Amino acid sequence: MKNIALCALTLALTSMVSVSSYAVEGGTTLSWTEHPYFIESQCTGTVLGGQYILLAGHCGASVDSPFPRQVNLSNGETMIPTTRNAEPYYDVDGIWGGGGADVALWTLPSTAPMNKVLFVADLFDAASTVNLGDNVSFMGFGQDDNTPRLELAKNHTVSWFGISAFEYKGIDGHSVPGDSGAPVLNTDNNIIAVNYSSGGNVDSEGKYDANGTDLHFVKNWLLQNINRWHSATELTFTGDKTIEVQSLHVNAIDMATRQNNGTLTTGDIAVTGGTCVTDGAVSPFGMCTLEIKSGSGEGKIMLEDGNAITVNRAPEPDPKPEPKPDNGSSGGGSLGWFGLLSLLAITLRHKA
Secondary structure, X not given: OHHHHHHHHHXXXXXXXXXXXXXXOOOEEOOHHHOOOEEEOOOEEEEEOOOEEEEOOOOOOOOOOOXXXXXXXXOXXXXXXXXXXXXXXXXHXXXXXXOOOOOEEEEOOOOOOOOOOXXXXXXXOHHHOOOOOOEEEEEEEEOOOOOOEEEEEEEEEEEEEOOOEEEEEEOOOOOOOOOOOOEEEOOOOOEXXXXXXXXXXXXOOOOEEEEEEEHHHHHHHHHHXXXXXXXXXXXXXXXXXXXXXXXXXXXXXXXXXXXXXXXXXXEEEEEEEOHHHHOOOEOOOXXXXXXXXXXXXXXXXXXXXXXXXXXXXXXXXXXXXXXXXXXXXXXXXXXXXXXXXHHHHHHHHHHO
């Protein structure tokens, strides 16, 4: 019996080690809660502007990948997106036939809660141009064993692919099903591309190849379809804090107007400074800061209509208990159990 128990324990421990090892094979395993801007929905998506999911165009474009479908968030919540907007040339010609960009935006019905975000590179800045040999990385919910898990893979660019995409390879990670739509990041951890496929090919150095849509080719399309501020959407703190905000608007815009007319904040929060309100208009893809002071109550920074940062969200009130139905035990014309038993006894006595 001891030998049997020992063998069973050994087998269990071996299985645990195998599963753990497999979980990090091909990349570095990440905690989803540390990256709340990601969604999982057979593909990997990144939330921009609170309600827009950036992902690959082929996600949701076929019977095997239907739209709409459930989107899973890091906090366990789920949503069903309301619209899918693929880059036009992708839907018309397809990436193989006409060289269109394999990228899309899904719209969520409400704001996704995130205490941090990934920012998009300044796609108008020549310094953000993708060059061969650049180090890049991507994070996605690869599921080659049908179990989605978030992993980081580090690669470098090796060639151009079509007119709007580039190829990258890496030793420590490669793309598998579920990584479609994953953001490709430059060395500043800013999004420059969207992962859309893996060739599954391995070169003489053991490096896998993958392809990504270069967002420089769709920068105007992105702005036209998002056209809002991009930032964290849910914060919890008291005291002073400085946060970063990015403009994904078509035109240059500032927050000074909202600050001056009193519409920038509501509740127990105040904007005390920051370049968003002091340095004039912010250019598309530009960054600015907000210096904020929070009390202990709930407050909102109203970046624009329908786009807010909630600070110290008040808990939902407990639902009121539903009134219990009258079971007839307290008069009012109802016999109750004792009355029914008494009536039954009288009836039986009469029959006897």
